[in-house]
Amino acid sequence: MEEAPQRMPPASxxxxxxxxxxxxxxxxxxxxxxDDALRHSRRRARLIEGVREGMPxxxxxxxxxxxxxxxxxxxxxSAAAAIAMSAIVFAGAAQFTAIxxxxxxxxxxAAVLAAALVNSRFLPMGAALGPSLxxxxxxxxxxxQAVVDASWAIAGRGDGTFxxxxxxxxxxxxxxxxxxxxxxxxxxxxxxxxxxxLGLDAIYPAFFLALxxxxxxxxxxxxxxxxxxxxxxxxxxxxxxxxPVLAASLAALVGLHASARAEAAARRSG
Amino acid sequence: MSTSVAVIAGCAVTTWAIKGIGPLALGGRxxxxxxxxxxxxxxxxxxxxxxxTQALADGERLAVGADTVGVAAGGLVAWxxxxxxxxxxxAAVVTALLRAI
Numbered sequence: 086m087e088e089a090p091q092r093m094p095p096a097s098x099x100x101x102x103x104x105x106x107x108x109x110x111x112x113x114x115x116x117x118x119x120d121d122a123l124r125h126s127r128r129r130a131r132l133i134e135g136v137r138e139g140m141p142x143x144x145x146x147x148x149x150x151x152x153x154x155x156x157x158x159x160x161x162x163s164a165a166a167a168i169a170m171s172a173i174v175f176a177g178a179a180q181f182t183a184i185x186x187x188x189x190x191x192x193x194x195a196a197v198l199a200a201a202l203v204n205s206r207f208l209p210m211g212a213a214l215g216p217s218l219x220x221x222x223x224x225x226x227x228x229x230q231a232v233v234d235a236s237w238a239i240a241g242r243g244d245g246t247f248x249x250x251x252x253x254x255x256x257x258x259x260x261x262x263x264x265x266x267x268x269x270x271x272x273x274x275x276x277x278x279x280x281x282x283l284g285l286d287a288i289y290p291a292f293f294l295a296l297x298x299x300x301x302x303x304x305x306x307x308x309x310x311x312x313x314x315x316x317x318x319x320x321x322x323x324x325x326x327x328x329p330v331l332a333a334s335l336a337a338l339v340g341l342h343a344s345a346r347a348e349a350a351a352r353r354s355g
Numbered sequence: 356m357s358t359s360v361a362v363i364a365g366c367a368v369t370t371w372a373i374k375g376i377g378p379l380a381l382g383g384r385x386x387x388x389x390x391x392x393x394x395x396x397x398x399x400x401x402x403x404x405x406x407x408t409q410a411l412a413d414g415e416r417l418a419v420g421a422d423t424v425g426v427a428a429g430g431l432v433a434w435x436x437x438x439x440x441x442x443x444x445x446a447a448v449v450t451a452l453l454r455a456i
Contacts, residue, residue: 141439148443166359174366178405183366185414193358197365204373206401211377213394218378225382226375234405238398245391284450287422290409291429291446295439297402298430306399313400314407321412333404340392348388 128250135239135254142235142255143262145292149177150263152285154270155277156181160188164271171267175233175260177289179204182326202327209334210237217247231256238296305343312336425450 150171157167162184174180179200186196211229214237218225231252236259240252270277280286301307313333320329410426412418429446432438 145439145443148447162359166363170359170363170366173363174370176366176370179366179370183362187358187362193361193365196362197369200366201369201373204370206405207370207374208377209397209401211374212381213377213397215378215381218382222379222382225378229374229378230371232374234402238402241395241398243395245394282451282454284422284425284447284452284454287410287425287429287446287450288443290406290422290426291433291443292439293402293405293409294426294430294446295433295442297399297406298433298437300399300402306396309396310399310403314403317404317408318411318417321408321417322415326408326415329408330401330404333400334397336400337393337396340394340396341389344389344392347392 131248131250132254132257135236135251135256136258137254138239138251139236139255139258142292143258145288145295146177146235146259147262147266147269148285149288149292150266151270151277152280152283152288153177153180153184154267154272155274155280155285156188157184157267158271158274160184162187167271168264168267172264174200175263176200176204176207177263181289199326202325202331205327205331206234206334207232208331209337210234213237213245214240214247214252218249228253233259234293235259235296238299305339309336309339312339421453422446422450424453 153171154164154167157170157180158164162170170180182203183196183200186199187193191199210232214229214232215225218228220228228249231249233256236252236255237247239255240247240249242248277283297310301310313336316336317329317333320332324332406426410423413420425446425448428449429442429444432445433442
């Protein structure tokens with residue numbers, strides 16, 4: 086995040102580090118033999134930075150996972166199944182949605198479909214991330230698994246490109262928090278009591294509100310946030326869960342107007 | 356147990372596919388300006404939608420309750436202090452207190 090904004094880098098290997106400004110101003114004098122070591126240490130630094138920035142979200146997510154562990158038991162999942170679900174699926178909103186539908190007596194297909202709809206916001210996030218990932222299609226798809234909401238926001242450089250090492254670091258620590266919280270909730274849930282009484286259901290929207298507050302730096306972002314919120318609210322009574330959030334991503338098309346204006350201005354001055 | 360296994364497997368496969376398809380299809384290429392301009396604004400749009408659908412709705416109906424107030428209080432903490440943990444803890448505590456009254 087401290088790095089200067091960069092233009093879209095070459096597709097080759099590592100997006101960020103190839104063009105990153107030298108940390109100590111000595112990179113130009115570095116002999117080629119140590120290039121790899123230098124790049125390696127920079128990656129490590131950003132991975133650690135990702136862990137650091139992801140930590141608060143890992144702790145908040147851990148609390149959320151705690152309530153997932155408790156709620157999952159109520160929906161008929163064994164402790165082992167709840168833990169396995171968190172370890173394999175690793176998508177909070179989708180997991181809550183799936184077990185809520187099971188608890189209401191819904192079918193497996195309904196639970197999976199609803200979870201997929203809730204997860205559909207990862208489609209635009211993944212499309213945004215794709216061009217910043219190196220490697221062939223399969224390798225990029227594998228790296229794309231690291232997308233979770235907070236990491237995606239942390240890894241964004243603010244110019245439409247993403248730092249994948251920040252993404253990996255912040256997702257890694259959140260994975261530990263998510264699975265650890267689920268284990269605690271699934272095994273110690275009866276000690277904890279009722280998730281509703283404890284207000285644990287407020288953690289999820291609060292988590293996203295904290296992410297949102299970080300994104301409201303300028304007037305255009307605030308406009309898009311209001312627009313996205315309104316689109317979602319209007320659709321809540323009309324569509325299945327997940328659709329309102331996916332549809333809200335259309336609010337980002339406000340950016341088309343901004344880019345058209347920027348291009349027109351560039352033509353005028355050029 | 357077989358229901359759990361089927362749901363977990365189904366959710367796992369669809370999640371992997373959804374997260375993978377964007378990066379699979381869009382490789383390292385020069386980004387057009389319009390794409391970048393839209394991508395930057397995806398975060399406020401998606402996060403705002405996630406907040407309102409959780410805090411102002413209950414399933415498929417709109418519902419305002421103790422959790423709405425709790426989340427608003429948490430938001431205030433996030434805005435004033437920037438603390439994520441403070442935000443979620445205050446949201447849970449305020450919600451729990453309101454429900455206890």
